[in-house]
Amino acid sequence: MTGRPQTAARTDRPLEDFAAEIGTSDPVVVVGGRTQWGVGGEPDPTAREVHAPRGVVAHEPAEMIVRVRAGTTVAELDAVLAEGGQTIALDPAHPERATVGGVLAVGQSGPRRLGWGPVRDTLLEARFVSAEGRLIRAGGPVVKNVTGFDLCRLLVGSLGTIGLLAEIVLRVRPRPPVAVWLRGAADDPDRLRQALFRPSSILWDGIDCWVLLEGHPADVEAEIKAIGPGFDPVAEPPPLPSGGRWSMSPSAVRNVVATLEPGTFVAEVGVGIVHESTAPPSRRVQPATAALHQRIKANFDPTGRLNPGRMVT
Amino acid sequence: MRLAVADEDLSACVSCGLCLPHCPTYRVTGEESASPRGRIAAMRATHATDAPAGPEFAEFMDLCVQCRGCEVACPSSVPFGRLMEGARATLARETAYQPRRRRMGYAVLGHHRLLLLASSAAAVLQRLHLVPARLGLPRLPLRRPRLRPGDTAGPGGRPIGTAGPGGRPIGTAGPGGRPIGTAGPGGRPIGTAGVGGRPPEPDAWLFTGCVMDAWMRPTHAAALRVMHATGARVALPGPGGDCCGALHVHAGLRRQAEALARRVMASMPGDAHVVVDSAGCGAALKDYGALLGTAEARRFSDRVLDVHEWLAARAGRLPAARRRLTGPVAVQDPCHLRHVQQAHQHVRTVLAPYADLVELGDDGLCCGAGGAYAGIHPAMAQEIRARKVAAIAATGAPVVASANPGCIVHLAGAGLDVRHPVDIIAWSLDGG
Amino acid sequence: MAGVASGEAACNSARQTGGVTDALAAELSAAMAPDRVRSGPLELTLYRRDASLLEGQPGVVCFPSTTDEVQAAVTIARRHGRAVVPRGSGTGLAGGAVPVGVDGAEPVVIVTTKMDRVLEIDADARVAWVQPGVLNLDLSRQVAHLGLHFAPDPSSQQSCSVGGNVANNSGGPHCLAYGVTSAHVLALEVVLPDGSLALLGDLDPEPPGYDLRGAFVGSEGTMGIAVRIAVRLSPDPPAVRTVLVDFASIETAASTVTGIIAAGLVPAALEMMDARITSAVEDYVHAGFPRDAAAVLLVELDGLPAGVEAATQIVADVAAANGARGVRVAADEAERALLWKGRKSAFGAIARIAPDYYLHDTVVPRTRLVEVLSEVYEIAARHRLLVVNVFHAGDGNLHPLLVFDRREPGVMARVLAAGTDMIAACVAVGGVLSGEHGIGLEKRDHMGLIFSDDDLDAQRRLRLAFDPEQACNPHKVLPSGSGCGDLQSVPAGAWI
Structure with a gap:
């Protein structure tokens, strides 16, 4: 295998066109798949809508990276990656609609975060359009990089309030040879986590546990034995309740869900996300930290024209 | 101020900092001035100017324990010990670095009878509670056993120092010291007695040293006991073989050290191994070749072995244990055994049949004893020791084995049961 | 070498008069303890450089031991118009801790080595709170009995501090599989350049707001001083295989690397050493590195046993297909440790050459x-x-x-x-300036090779949000001229 990109470019328009659409004045709101439209507040309906460019520019399996336009859907990206035997754990709820840029801008990881890490760690390079309509590059197309300040991390989860993603380079990984979800009754999900080495996911609804094991077939078989009896393969994980996404220290999950009706929530064990129907209370941010947020927003978007209405805090 | 160091040695440090965690004073302070890298930088700065070294420089140099843990940690093998000895030699020669009080203290070490008298006097004062505790002295012995040839009682052994010249048994020939056991009813008969009145060549000499002989002579007796158990004939040094000069080298008093080295060499002539049961003295004796720079000194240094090194080569001849300590023994490697002689594994080889050994998890970091260091910098020595004590406590071992008198005294000062490995072996061989 | 510390290369154009420095030192001494504030000329010399080749000149060096003392040091320095330069163990290779001041005033160097305690370990959550001066390897040793370790493992890990790792977003051989420091830091308590204290990130997976944690990690001391760090601890892998592969040419070694990655493996580590360094290292560790090899690869595979065995076989096959002369699998932990000691000693062993x-x-x-x-x-x-x-x-x-x-x-x-x-x-060929050592002082003037003025301006905006006066480790990372007119460039004499 060589370094030649596995895929030819299948993109719709140059990045410069996107920058020009955003321009230098007036409020703009970037629209992806509208699957997470409410996160951080509904965007100002009067703002001009723009759409990020689409298409997978280059998948380079031997580099384990992919260059993709922000408006590409996650399903399309994963189909291209699969051709090269690779994948990425973005795992949005609606991959056929959710865009790669949208997933990164919202910054929420999927249920495989336990084994695959958070989505923020997959972003290697970002080309984004600034509030001044300039095309800016952050990071670089290599898997390890400390050249300059880490704007990539800042962009993930910033809801498009400091720059609008146009094209990104993501770190991808080999598709695991075997992946199997198991389900069984469990009142101590932490026991499973201790018994397994880097499981990809452990979900718990207070009654049952769902465990995702991925890897070499013999290892997966051995891990199934380690879990013990009472767990059987299932086709897929449980549906995640929507409406409330609670974030807490993984060690706090047990106590928090003790107040909830079993079966009404799904907790990501070892991660600290609990999905349920009610929204979590808003969190206080320390004054010094809040001041930092404000200065960052002011420095990158002094007129507040990027995604008005959406707030990161 | 030009330092008595080689430019090549100074330039060998690339300032990578891999030495830092292996330096006991850096571990306590976290300061460059108390680190090998910082000390070398200070030497470079001083070496590069004509200005005399200020008190800051002397202070930085003096705080070094000279454990040489940095040397083995250094991927470029910067000869730090040589650099530090050179810097201190320059300071001692050209500045008031070693005050008269300290110089006198070092001078006493070379006068063994005076040292023994002073030690006994101090022991008496201790019993009368007239010695301040802050001096950190161990409990000194009022009496010392005679060192005997072999493990049988009798007048054949040569009492060291205490008995004066008259104590030297008749029949000892030459200036070269007397092989033990050739004379006297209590002596262990040697089958291959020499002809023509010349004493037969011993199989090995046991170097006895200055402070160790004054304070810990029973350990020498144990070393003899164990060496004899291998069937070897062991001799004690003749006159002058009583101070190795290590502390003088460390203090920068090189001339005195050289004089002592010549005396020590003369006290143990021939080709037999020179066996040392003090890690610090052994390292010094092994370095005579470099100190004196003569072929004779190099030949002498080649004969020197740490007692465990010597015993390890004869481990098959040692009898089995007749009793064993209950509970594990933590092995504490003296720096000059581990970092300088790199002979610390032999302690384990020799001791393992007689005790259950456990290792410390501190990478052989210095305990802070450092020869005279614990007396000169007691506060720092105790802070360094605290880390060692914690590492020992983590093993849960009730007994610590340490092959250097300085470490034994320093660690015992923290209330630990510290024993020389040969003491443990001798006790084990003797049965209960 | 006589010139190293001879003063031929002061970075700052002007020295402060003794009086000003004395007043500053006196105030710092009152804020912590007199013996933790130093201004002796020889001692200052020792803080002129880190492990890079560059030299600066500190005005005062201080050693705070608490968060309050760090805040006081920053506040006092700023009141006296001095920049602050944070420093950990001083093992950085890009001059990040080389003291350079502003307006000709020598900076206050704030050394974190005395803040060296592991504050809290939560084995269930696999998180530890540590002070910045905790040494990287000490941290892993302190949690080893729990079957955990701190994954970033720079070659200097025995000496470098976690605070320094955060500043540089340090990597290390095992970051290939486990990611760099940023992926292992959950939260930071930071003294900002104005002396205030802020919590960045949190112990939960989705703290509100911008990822200030991510922005701070790798900022090389230009955005403040981390005083408490919550690090993620990783479980020790159940199986580990370390393989030494020996090649007759650099090219075959390099193509083996490409082949291993292309085969779909993500080894825990995949390191290369050429002939000269292999020999120098072998002189030091005596681990049996082949002295006649043109290059060696050190490959580590970890995880669950079957996957590790399969991956080891693939590595051996790829190596053989590329003409490797020999494949040696470390037989036990001692052999594995020795091989790694060799690899991690490489920079220090250079003086042998x-x-x-x-x-x-x-x-x-x-x-x-x-x-x-x-x-x-x-x-x-x-x-x-x-x-x-x-x-x-x-x-x-x-x-x-x-x-x-x-x-x-x-x-x-x-x-x-x-x-x-x-x-x-x-x-x-599409590369970047630094993978793990940082930009510091040494590589900042090359930043323009990678980034446009607009790119650099965006980075400057981030920095200014944290440090509007550019008083925290000034002159580092961003080249002069990227938006700040009064930045002076480092004089040529700064290169030794």
């Missing part, structure tokens, strides 16, 4: 390793210099070391010119 080295840290696409390496050797030859290569091949992170003796007249100019050529060669 020559007394000085100048090191680059570029990252190139892994598929371009073969061509870039041969170009690196060519560039060195063109400048009549010796280059050795020891690097993290698995992620394309090159460490070409130009080795020389700076006492040779004119050599420094050749070294710098060769370095610039090497960077250009790496950038030309």
